[in-house]
Amino acid sequence: MKRWLIALVVLLLGRRRRALALPPGREPWRGDRRAENLTLLLLGVTMLAALGFIVLYATNPDTQFLGAAIGFAFVALAAACGIAAKRVVPQREEEEPRAELRHVQDEDEAMLVLEEGGEGVTRKRLFFLAGSGVAGLLGAALLAPALSCGPEANRVLTNSPWRRGRRLVTEENEPISAGTIGIGELVTAFPEGADKEELASPVIVVRVRPDELELPDERRDWAPQGLVAYSKICTHAGCAVSEYRYPLYDPTAPGPAVVCPCHYSTFSVTNGGHRLFGPAGRALPQLPLAIGADGVLIAGGDFSGRVGPSWWGVRKG
């Protein structure tokens, strides 16, 4: 690998081109040094910004900085291209008397004119290297996020901290007593002692009237006293499902449901998280609940399905 890279660099640097003989009477194009310097500077900035993107992505993927880095790279690249087009490449217009274009000699001459266009640029190899550097680094920056799809991704997406008997706690790590949640209230809960930032950690707990419940038979004992819990992560794009509607009087209002504020995916809370509306492709995973000896809420097991947005491995369930 290393030898190949060295060979490539030697090839790029070592390629000499024959000097073109200018036709008599034509003045060589005088390159604009300042514009060239500026273009090279901008290409360097592009490379630095692209490198910055990769470093930021690897260390602390704050989306604001990531966006700034990649945006800055593209702006600098655009500026470099603009200046190169206006100031570095010869802009001279010349008319050449030609009888017929299809003449072989004339075509050769036209090729010569074309090639000559590049001759005015004094540091072509440096430009070529800078261009290659930009292409390489910017390409690497664009590919860097793909590294997140490695083996770690599978662990993040499938790991669930919920076990049978694990207590539900509030954000302040206080156990939740079943009696404190009234009908029409929503509480966000986490597994005791687990990382709250994990995808499968946050759940929403609501209480409905037990006669409202239409859970599948196998989940009949998942909702003690009408308390049901679902993953708080929307199965569409992974937003926090934070809107809750519970009708004060159900005959004249829409039924109990949780709604994701991002794209309005709506999940029923009475029948196992089935999607009622919106772009989500599958139901919200339900967490079986139980009430511990001291009256606090505990998990009765793991979720009914995979938590988080659907991807190719998980579309249903």
Add this chain to the structure above:
Amino acid sequence: MRRVACLALVVTVVTVSGAQAAGDPRHGRELFRTGCQSCHGVDAKGVRGNGPSLVGAGAAAADFYLSTGRMPLDQPVSQPVRTDPPYNPEAIDDLVAYIGTLGGPRVPRVDLSHASISRGQRLFTENCAACHQIAGRGGVMAGAFVPTLLEATPRQIYEAARIGPYVMPKFSKKQLSDDELASIARYIDYAKNPENPGGWELFDIGPVPEGMVAWLIGLFALVLVIRVLGEREPE
């Protein structure tokens, strides 16, 4: 002695219901018969499919629905929205007093003396902003409109949080204490005319108009750049 006990009882009753305006429940009942009974039923026991029973709904719910003009409602199935209350304040007090006699939560006492805007903003962000939007401008949710809070008084905010009107969830005192509700009410009051250090508030309705402005400015800037790039060099 009996007279003293009687007086003490009267004093207790008056103190307990102190937050309520002194309405006349008997007159309220008359008003209920003409204005509310067709949906809420005789003696507010409810009419199946039309209107819920108001027994136990409480003076807080009556005060909320009547003082925001959400009741009376033209169509029992439509979402109650804020209007100018058709009843005058005295009539509302009488109706509230009548519903209060049927039991349920009283009209809350509002005390903003310990309220803090910053705490209110944090609590509002966590509990309310998902539906009501961070500046309280309202929006939509699946199946219902979310009302703006610009016209809400602190008392109505207290009442709405406790009763959960229409499809809004309830908030118990454990979830949001009275002090916390006071902070939220204070923040909502502030959000009616928030400071805008950035300059242009764009109706305070969030990222959509802001994004539009960014796009329009960006597109205009791009057109300018293209125009400059495409210009011929002067000979």
